[in-house]
Amino acid sequence: MIRREALIDHRHDSRRYLIRALVALAGVMVVLLLLFIRLYFLQVVNYDHYATASRSNRLRLEVMPPVRGAITDRHGELLAVNVPAFSLSLVPEEIGDLDKLLAELGQLIDITEADIARFHEQRDRGRPFDAIVLRSHLSEQERALLAVNGHRFNGMRLDADSVRSYPFGPLFAHLVGYVGRISAKDLQKVDADRYRGTRFYGKSGIENVYEETLHGENSFRVVERNALGRELRELQRGVPQEGAPIQLTVDVGLQQVAAAALGDQAGAIVALEPATGAIRALVSWPAFDPNLFVRGISSRAYQELLNDPLRPLFNRVTQGQYPPGSTLKPFIGLAGLEADNGITSGRNGRVFCPGWFQLDGRERKYRCWKRHGHGPLDLVDSIVQSCDVFFYQLAIKLGIDPIHDYLTRFGFGAPTGLNLGRENRGLVPSSAWKRAKLGEPWYPGETVISGIGQGYNSATALQLARATAVLALRGKDVRPHLVAGENQRVTQPVKATDSSWSTVIDAMTAVVHGSRGTARAIGNDIDYQIAGKTGTAQVYQLSQAEDEKENRGVISKKLQDHALFIAFAPVETPELAVAVIVENGGSGSSTAAPIARKLFDHYFANQ
Amino acid sequence: MKSLRVDGLLLVILLALMVVGLAVSYSASGGNVAVVKGQLVRIGIGLLLMVMVAQLPPHFFYRLAPLLFLFGLLLLVAVELAGDVGKGAQRWLDLGIMRFQPSELSKLIVPLMIARYLSERPQPLPWIYLAGALLLIALPVVLILRQPDLGTALLVMASGLAVIFFAGISWRLMATGTGLALAMIPVVWHFMHDYQRRRVLTLMDPSSDPLGAGYHIIQSTIAIGSGGVYGKGWMNGTQAHLDFLPESSTDFIFAVFAEEFGLVGCVALLILYLLLLLRGLQISVTAGDGFGRLMAGAIVAIFFFYVVVNIGMVAGVLPVVGVPLPLISYGGSSLVTLLLGFGVLMAIRNDQKMWTK
Numbered sequence: 001m002i003r004r005e006a007l008i009d010h011r012h013d014s015r016r017y018l019i020r021a022l023v024a025l026a027g028v029m030v031v032l033l034l035l036f037i038r039l040y041f042l043q044v045v046n047y048d049h050y051a052t053a054s055r056s057n058r059l060r061l062e063v064m065p066p067v068r069g070a071i072t073d074r075h076g077e078l079l080a081v082n083v084p085a086f087s088l089s090l091v092p093e094e095i096g097d098l099d100k101l102l103a104e105l106g107q108l109i110d111i112t113e114a115d116i117a118r119f120h121e122q123r124d125r126g127r128p129f130d131a132i133v134l135r136s137h138l139s140e141q142e143r144a145l146l147a148v149n150g151h152r153f154n155g156m157r158l159d160a161d162s163v164r165s166y167p168f169g170p171l172f173a174h175l176v177g178y179v180g181r182i183s184a185k186d187l188q189k190v191d192a193d194r195y196r197g198t199r200f201y202g203k204s205g206i207e208n209v210y211e212e213t214l215h216g217e218n219s220f221r222v223v224e225r226n227a228l229g230r231e232l233r234e235l236q237r238g239v240p241q242e243g244a245p246i247q248l249t250v251d252v253g254l255q256q257v258a259a260a261a262l263g264d265q266a267g268a269i270v271a272l273e274p275a276t277g278a279i280r281a282l283v284s285w286p287a288f289d290p291n292l293f294v295r296g297i298s299s300r301a302y303q304e305l306l307n308d309p310l311r312p313l314f315n316r317v318t319q320g321q322y323p324p325g326s327t328l329k330p331f332i333g334l335a336g337l338e339a340d341n342g343i344t345s346g347r348n349g350r351v352f353c354p355g356w357f358q359l360d361g362r363e364r365k366y367r368c369w370k371r372h373g374h375g376p377l378d379l380v381d382s383i384v385q386s387c388d389v390f391f392y393q394l395a396i397k398l399g400i401d402p403i404h405d406y407l408t409r410f411g412f413g414a415p416t417g418l419n420l421g422r423e424n425r426g427l428v429p430s431s432a433w434k435r436a437k438l439g440e441p442w443y444p445g446e447t448v449i450s451g452i453g454q455g456y457n458s459a460t461a462l463q464l465a466r467a468t469a470v471l472a473l474r475g476k477d478v479r480p481h482l483v484a485g486e487n488q489r490v491t492q493p494v495k496a497t498d499s500s501w502s503t504v505i506d507a508m509t510a511v512v513h514g515s516r517g518t519a520r521a522i523g524n525d526i527d528y529q530i531a532g533k534t535g536t537a538q539v540y541q542l543s544q545a546e547d548e549k550e551n552r553g554v555i556s557k558k559l560q561d562h563a564l565f566i567a568f569a570p571v572e573t574p575e576l577a578v579a580v581i582v583e584n585g586g587s588g589s590s591t592a593a594p595i596a597r598k599l600f601d602h603y604f605a606n607q
Numbered sequence: 608m609k610s611l612r613v614d615g616l617l618l619v620i621l622l623a624l625m626v627v628g629l630a631v632s633y634s635a636s637g638g639n640v641a642v643v644k645g646q647l648v649r650i651g652i653g654l655l656l657m658v659m660v661a662q663l664p665p666h667f668f669y670r671l672a673p674l675l676f677l678f679g680l681l682l683l684v685a686v687e688l689a690g691d692v693g694k695g696a697q698r699w700l701d702l703g704i705m706r707f708q709p710s711e712l713s714k715l716i717v718p719l720m721i722a723r724y725l726s727e728r729p730q731p732l733p734w735i736y737l738a739g740a741l742l743l744i745a746l747p748v749v750l751i752l753r754q755p756d757l758g759t760a761l762l763v764m765a766s767g768l769a770v771i772f773f774a775g776i777s778w779r780l781m782a783t784g785t786g787l788a789l790a791m792i793p794v795v796w797h798f799m800h801d802y803q804r805r806r807v808l809t810l811m812d813p814s815s816d817p818l819g820a821g822y823h824i825i826q827s828t829i830a831i832g833s834g835g836v837y838g839k840g841w842m843n844g845t846q847a848h849l850d851f852l853p854e855s856s857t858d859f860i861f862a863v864f865a866e867e868f869g870l871v872g873c874v875a876l877l878i879l880y881l882l883l884l885l886r887g888l889q890i891s892v893t894a895g896d897g898f899g900r901l902m903a904g905a906i907v908a909i910f911f912f913y914v915v916v917n918i919g920m921v922a923g924v925l926p927v928v929g930v931p932l933p934l935i936s937y938g939g940s941s942l943v944t945l946l947l948g949f950g951v952l953m954a955i956r957n958d959q960k961m962w963t964k
Contacts, residue, residue: 013775017900020773021892024908028884031915032877038922042832043870050832054845 062223063197066216067162069243071176071206073252074280079176080207082162086143087136092123094155101153108149109142111135114296118181131157133199137295164200164207164294168252170287171259174315175250175420175482177205178290194218203293206246206482209419216243248482249278257602258283261595267582268316268461270480271599274469274574277479277487279418281599282462284316318423321458322581325537326386326588327566328407328453330471330504333379335406336394337500352376353389359396359444366392366448369536383507386518386534388452395451400442403450404430409494410467412459417489418480426463429456454538464579468566470494471508472531472574474501505531509571518589519565522597528604532567532596534588560584565592569600576603612957613661614890617949620883621934625650627864627876628935634842635863635937642937649939653946660950665899665958668951672716672723676743679716682709683750710751710759711940715948717747718766718905725774726897732776740771757803758928762912769908770901773891807926823859824923830862831922838869858929860936861921880914880933890956899955906948913945 042050071080088109095101105111115135122132138146138158146158164179166172182201190212195201197218202208219238223231258269262285271281288305297305305313314320355373356365368374368388374381382390395403407413413428427433429450431442449455459467462480469478475494479487508531511517518534538561563585568577578596585591629643629650636642686709721740728736744767751760772781796804830844839845844866865873884907891903913933919925921932931941 013897014900016775017773017904018892020775021888021904024772024904025885025888028881028911031911032881034924035915035918035922036874036877038919038924039831039865039870039873042828042922043835043865043873046832047835050829051835053829054833 061220064219064221064238064240065197065199066218066240067242068164068179068200069214069216069245071214071246071248073248073250073255074278075251076247077252078167079172079248079250079252081165081167083165085136085161085163086138087133087159087161088138088146089131089133089157089159090119091131091155091157096154101156105134105146105153105156108145109135109138114298118296131159136161136163161199166290166294169289169291170312171252171255171283172250173205173287173290173312174284174317175205175248175255175282176290177207177209177421178203178293179207180293181296190215200294204421206248206420208421210246210483214243214246217241246483249273249276249280249484250282250482251280251603251606253606254281254599254603255283257281257598258595259285261598262582265582265585265591266310266316267580267585268320268322269578269580269595269599270317270461270465271576271578271603272465272469272478272480274472274476274478274568274577277466277469277481278484279480279482280576280603282317282482284314284320286310286312288312315421316581316583317461318418318420319460320581321424321426321460322562322564322583323455323537323539324412324453324457324459324464325535325562325564326388326452327464327533327535327564327579328457328459329383329386329391330508330533331407331410331412331467332391332394332398332403332451332453333383333507334471334496334500334504335398335403336379337503338406338496339398339402350376350378351382351387351390351393353387355389357389357392357448359448362445364445366445380503380507380510381516383504383533384510384514384517386511391451392448393451395447396444400447400450401430401432403447404428404433409492410470411491412463412467416460416462416466416480417487418462418482419486420482423462424460426459427456453535461579461581464564464566464581465577468568468579469574469577471501471504472568472577474498474505505571508533508567512567512593519567519593521589522593526597528569528600529571530567530569530597530600531571532565532593534593535562535564535566536587536589537562537564539584560586563588563591565589565596567593567596567600569604575607576600611658611662612953613658614886614953614956616886617883617953617956620879620886621946621949624876624879624883624934627879628860628937630841631860631864631867631935632937634844634867635860638842646937649942652939653943656943657946657950657953660947661953661957663954665895665902665951665955668719668902668954669723669726669898672719675716676720679709679713680747680750683713683747685709687750687753708759708940710747710754710756710763711944713747713751713763714759714766714909715906715944715951717744717763718770718909719902719951721767721770722774722898722901722905725770726901728774732771732774734780737771737776737780740767740774744768755800755803756929757799758916758930761928762909762916762930765912766905766909769912770905773901773904773908803926823927827859827862827921828923831865834866834869834872836870838865838867838872841867843867857936857938858917858931859921861918861932864935865921880910884911887952890952890959893959894955895959899958903952903955906952909948910945913941 067082070078070082072078088105090101102111102116111134119132119134135142143158146156150156150158166176166178179200180203182195182198186201187195194215194217198215202211202214207214217240219240221234221238222236223234254271258271258281262269262283265285267283267285269281269283269285270279272279286308292301353368353370353374353376355371356367358365366388369386373389374385374387377385377387377390379390379394381387404413407428413426415423415425429446434440434442434446434456446455450457466478466480469480470476475496477491477493479489479491481487509529511534512519512523512530512532514520517523519532522532523530539559561584563580563582565580565588566578568574576599578599580592580595582591582595629646632646633639633643720743724740724743725732725736744764748760748764748767751763833839834844844863864876868875887903887907887910891900891907894900894903910933913930916925916928916930917932917936920927920930931938933945934942
């Protein structure tokens with residue numbers, strides 16, 4: 001019974017639904033017909049109107065790229081600015097015969113093969129209505145010629161651009177870096193919409209690290225153009241948002257003094273304020289003119305830079321890894337004081353330096369730089385006079401792994417965290433490192449030369465400056481940075497007793513101001529106190545036999561020692577810590593130390 | 608299709624539409640292969656889900672409806688609380704691997720719920736059931752309106768109302784309801800966002816604001832009109848390729864299609880859509896039970912609303928609301944929803960085949 005009722009009901013429902021479905025279908029047909037009529041009106045009845053509208057529809061949305069933020073030094077002096085420059089661009093879809101146009105343009109202005117190749121590459125990537133730059137940095141004369149003859153060429157645009165310029169040329173090449181034409185690869189790293197219309201991208205240095213900040217926000221304008229692409233009127237204009245300026249901590253004057261002091265020598269200089277970690281000068285020399293890259297460097301000029309034996313493209317400050325040599329002695333000395341192992345206990349520990357050192361039962365003589373020896377001396381004397389034998393013995397007493405641990409605390413062997421692109425970590429060897437890396441056990445002889453910062457040891461100028469600042473502040477954490485607050489890396493403060501710090505700092509002060517100090521030459525005529533340490537790092541391991549012959553004079557310049565100097569001043573209230581490395585500069589005392597003195601003099605005179 | 612129960616005719620029409628979609632997306636993106644690849648992945652996912660859903664018995668959806676409805680509401684509340692803001696509206700839910708628009712799913716879940724609620728009810732429908740159905744529709748619609756997404760809210764509402772229509776509401780009640788709805792227009796106008804009002808106003812006279820809201824309509828009608836009878840040819844649409852035509856590969860893709868393929872192409876496309884509708888209606892009319900009928904009818908209706916609202920908007924006869932052109936527009940959420948819907952349709956079809964055996 002129930003079943004049957006349900007069936008009847010079901011059939012009834014079914015019929016009702018069928019009616020509804022047919023009504024719906026009728027509705028669908030009516031609506032579709034209405035749509036068809038609308039389309040018919042648009043596409044057939046009013047076709048002519050819309051076809052004309054489409055042809056003459058030259059309303060264009062044009063991107064207005066933002067002006068890049070300026071980069072200044074700590075006093076607001078401009079290190080990277082934007083200067084107006086005129087550029088010639090072509091709109092592909094408005095050009096008739098491209099080759100003919102290029103030939104005719106070529107008679108008016110210089111157009112290189114590279115310009116044309118770049119134009120083709122961008123045309124293949126872009127859309128036919130996007131203007132593509134053919135030549136930038138037009139001279140006044142070229143601009144005038146094009147403006148006068150402009151009517152002959154379809155699809156040609158002359159635009160006033162703002163182009164990056166570096167007023168100090170090579171001086172900040174490794175610091176500020178440079179921008180170059182944006183590449184497909186660069187575009188993958190950023191929001192493509194934000195970068196529409198942007199032609200340059202920070203390729204290195206601060207320009208690269210702070211690309212997104214400096215870039216700003218683009219905007220659009222709506223213009224009406226006639227069929228030939230000439231602008232008739234502007235209908236709407238947005239306002240691009242200029243990129244944020246970046247103020248660096250560096251000081252143009254100090255940077256100039258540092259570069260001038262190096263002259264034609266290759267080297268690296270870092271000066272920073274210990275209390276804050278603010279870098280006041282950062283020079284990698286020789287450098288190059290970053291303006292070349294903005295314009296698009298020719299491949300020949302680029303090859304020349306690449307093949308230059310002095311490697312001007314190489315950032316020596318963050319990537320150059322040098323044997324720290326004797327500049328490591330204050331740090332190892334401090335390790336000795338803290339370990340309290342007899343040789344360095346207070347001022348009583350003494351060692352006799354006969355001019356050489358031998359490991360028990362071994363033949364090999366490890367020489368002190370002073371041929372006939374220093375005689376008896378303590379830790380302070382050994383730092384002041386940079387005695388090698390004392391530190392050979394101290395290193396053996398300490399052992400390589402404790403030395404490694406102690407140096408690591410000063411930041412050696414690890415990047416400093418400076419936000420300036422790739423940074424090398426240097427090397428502080430340990431027995432574990434050697435086993436892992438070279439698969440060999442550690443030999444005592446290697447400990448000996450590690451004691452004077454030779455052997456496997458290497459450090460960057462930046463690490464040396466930072467470690468010097470940590471020493472100057474008696475162990476406080478120092479984070480080198482170029483923009484306030486940028487370096488977030490936190491390191492453990494180095495712990496040592498007050499007397500240990502004082503002993504080492506007093507010794508370093510005597511290096512400059514003591515009568516026997518290795519850098520006493522820079523201690524004359526001075527109204528403040530410098531604590532420093534010289535270093536002369538061997539590039540070329542002279543064999544003992546050669547050493548005996550004292551043939552240093554005939555060694556070519558390339559194999560001469562690197563000259564190093566680390567220092568901070570004033571000793572009581574350190575305001576500047578400096579690391580100077582002069583490649584193949586000979587000795588630290590005669591080459592590197594005077595450069596540091598110039599930096600201090602300038603800095604304190606201009607505070 | 609022996610082991611996989613898939614409706615061959617539906618599948619062929621769906622595939623044809625999606626191929627057209629890929630071709631137009633490729634052209635609209637200026638020849639970007641990545642766009643096509645991305646869309647292919649979405650199509651693959653959508654088809655897979657469709658085939659899976661097609662294997663289930665319709666009764667399964669009947670039982671699942673309340674649960675799905677609750678789940679859908681929860682998702683909408685989640686968007687309200689933690690949604691991603693995209694283009695000024697909070698519609699997206701970030702699922703880690705992909706961002707999803709829960710309001711899309713509502714277009715399917717709401718009619719499903721109403722279909723269950725109204726099937727097997729005495730006829731003609733007593734007004735108490737009608738009121739219940741309207742309340743069930745209002746809950747998600749209000750949440751979607753808050754995002755704010757007027758287009759989707761209207762579609763969800765329409766899909767729910769379609770079920771009520773199919774379920775057998777009396778003609779007199781329907782006339783009264785329509786009258787009431789018309790009377791409500793001033794009230795709705797009051798609650799509309801400024802941008803929504805502007806869209807309606809500019810529809811009346813696009814040239815009043817050629818650079819603002821009217822701009823889309825002017826540009827898209829020029830694109831369609833300049834296509835003429837035969838169109839400018841694939842990849843040759845100059846107008847649609849202008850940067851102006853906004854959303855040229857999503858909501859406004861029909862303008863690109865009409866410009867490149869002309870009236871002939873448009874008619875062919877409308878016929879394809881009509882074939883899909885006819886097949887859907889046929890399945891609904893012959894469905895095994897009341898629930899299947901209502902559900903199938905609702906799916907057909909949603910699909911039809913999509914087509915009409917989108918083409919109407921692009922052709923300048925309906926206000927601009929964000930509704931994609933089904934199976935053609937570039938984008939994931941609506942494609943997946945639609946294919947899920949067709950999966951349900953196939954499931955209903957499979958069920959009736961078993962009945963006739």
